[in-house]
Amino acid sequence: MNLKTNLEKWIQYDTNPLIIFSNDAKVLYLNEAGEYILSFISPKRVYDTIIQYAPQELGFKYIKETFTFGEFSYDYALIGYDNYDEIGVRFYKDLHSKTKTIDLEKLEEINIYFILDLARTYTFIDKEIEFIDIFDPDLPDIKFNKDILIKLFNEIYSLLRNNNKIKTEVKIKIGEYIKLNNQKYKLLEIILYAKNIEKKELEYENITIEFLDERVVILLPFIV
Amino acid sequence: MEFIAVSPISKKIYKLASMLRDMDVNVYIYGEEGVGKSFLAKFISPNAILYNDKLKDTNQEVIIENITHIPDNFKRIIATGNSPLFGDLKDKFTMQIELKPLNERKEDISAFYQLFEAQAKQELKIQKEIIPLKNPKNLHIIKQDIYKQLLCNDYDKNDIIDVLKQFFRNHYTQDDSYNSMLKLFDKALIEVLLDKYKSKLQVAKHLKINRHTLTKKVNELED
Numbered sequence: 001m002n003l004k005t006n007l008e009k010w011i012q013y014d015t016n017p018l019i020i021f022s023n024d025a026k027v028l029y030l031n032e033a034g035e036y037i038l039s040f041i042s043p044k045r046v047y048d049t050i051i052q053y054a055p056q057e058l059g060f061k062y063i064k065e066t067f068t069f070g071e072f073s074y075d076y077a078l079i080g081y082d083n084y085d086e087i088g089v090r091f092y093k094d095l096h097s098k099t100k101t102i103d104l105e106k107l108e109e110i111n112i113y114f115i116l117d118l119a120r121t122y123t124f125i126d127k128e129i130e131f132i133d134i135f136d137p138d139l140p141d142i143k144f145n146k147d148i149l150i151k152l153f154n155e156i157y158s159l160l161r162n163n164n165k166i167k168t169e170v171k172i173k174i175g176e177y178i179k180l181n182n183q184k185y186k187l188l189e190i191i192l193y194a195k196n197i198e199k200k201e202l203e204y205e206n207i208t209i210e211f212l213d214e215r216v217v218i219l220l221p222f223i224v
Numbered sequence: 225m226e227f228i229a230v231s232p233i234s235k236k237i238y239k240l241a242s243m244l245r246d247m248d249v250n251v252y253i254y255g256e257e258g259v260g261k262s263f264l265a266k267f268i269s270p271n272a273i274l275y276n277d278k279l280k281d282t283n284q285e286v287i288i289e290n291i292t293h294i295p296d297n298f299k300r301i302i303a304t305g306n307s308p309l310f311g312d313l314k315d316k317f318t319m320q321i322e323l324k325p326l327n328e329r330k331e332d333i334s335a336f337y338q339l340f341e342a343q344a345k346q347e348l349k350i351q352k353e354i355i356p357l358k359n360p361k362n363l364h365i366i367k368q369d370i371y372k373q374l375l376c377n378d379y380d381k382n383d384i385i386d387v388l389k390q391f392f393r394n395h396y397t398q399d400d401s402y403n404s405m406l407k408l409f410d411k412a413l414i415e416v417l418l419d420k421y422k423s424k425l426q427v428a429k430h431l432k433i434n435r436h437t438l439t440k441k442v443n444e445l446e447d
Contacts, residue, residue, distance in 0.1 A: 118247070121240045122319055126233060147249050147318050154319070 020088040021047050028086060040177040041069040050079050050089045058082055067091060070208055071100055071178045102180045102206055107143035112170060119153035134169040142188060143223040152204050156216055159198040167193040178221050186222040191215055225267050228336055231329035244268045250301045250316055254308055255323035258362025261304040269302045326362055336366050344370045352377040411445050
């Protein structure tokens with residue numbers, strides 16, 4: 001085949017993200033869609049996810065799985081490598097995904113630590129729990145719907161009731177963002193560490209909740 | 225408003241309620257009758273008014289007792305009921321707080337007695353020592369007991385006759401005999417004197433009746 005067309009440009013402008021990593025998680029190549037994702041999500045997070053699904057031998061593999069990175073969601077991915085130094089992924093975007101919005105007028109000023117304390121007092125009203133907190137004292141109040149946040153943390157803490165100790169970390173997530181109303185916002189990351197976590201699929205608008213091994217990670221838009 | 229919180233669970237309820245004062249979210253409080261639901265509702269939202277059908281100003285904080293439906297989009301609703309909510313009604317509330325029965329927070333009972341006793345004495349202008357019940361079922365019983373003890377203390381014979389008249393009016397039936405009514409008198413008198421003199425011999429002596437007669441009466445009262 002002798003094409004005059006530059007195939008790399010087709011890849012470059014494709015809406016499906018393509019990212020090639022070195023075997024130490026460095027980004028070697030990415031198209032525009034890939035670059036867009038990595039302006040919100042850390043490359044390490046994508047790398048750590050794809051190596052879990054990589055084919056055992058040289059080759060390419062389609063994975064039918066929902067890959068969620070913050071606000072991005074994909075239905076499946078092509079993961080593969082033709083040498084042992086590089087690994088690549090191409091995500092296939094969910095064409096039905098909508099632009100996320102939030103009604104800024106309806107948001108209320110919230111102290112996240114107060115909400116966490118309220119949810120704990122409520123959830124563990126009949127139980128003594130040791131709480132270890134890693135809080136950022138300089139964190140300003142955020143703007144969100146307080147009813148939703150209280151319900152969210154009540155529900156999540158109730159899934160951790162089977163513990164004697166819970167560690168809570170609150171920080172601004174570095175290198176990841178969420179796009180709401182076509183505006184990019186930082187993310188507030190709240191990580192609850194506990195040995196016994198009852199996992200449950202939770203859906204709260206504009207909030208990402210991930211149940212991982214011995215921790216729950218909650219990402220909220222950091223709107224101040 | 226004095227919030228009684230001696231038991232560990234009540235201390236946590238107090239902390240939660242204090243925090244909720246600053247959060248204008250809807251709260252539902254449930255528990256048995258006489259556990260303090262209305263008081264807690266008022267504590268959480270001191271400016272709230274009691275809801276009625278005619279209330280139209282939705283810019284109000286309202287307290288709805290024994291809620292069955294959400295009437296309107298009021299600024300804030302604090303509702304009470306006897307059991308937890310489910311479904312759509314539950315979703316209207318950010319939190320559901322259960323107030324436990326008094327027998328699950330016995331440490332609070334003595335403090336409730338002290339509070340209600342002081343209030344009752346001030347209202348009635350009667351000073352008298354109150355002997356608390358050991359296991360009052362709820363706060364209504366405590367209040368009733370305090371008022372009863374304070375009022376009974378000042379009764380004279382005419383008051384007792386009035387009380388008995390009211391009792392007979394309300395409770396006398398055709399099945400009650402003269403003797404069964406007299407047993408009320410016997411029971412009150414013998415129980416108090418046994419408590420005072422400790423032995424039946426002494427009681428019989430003071431009442432100027434035969435000891436066997438007294439024993440017979442005591443046995444009858446126990447049947």
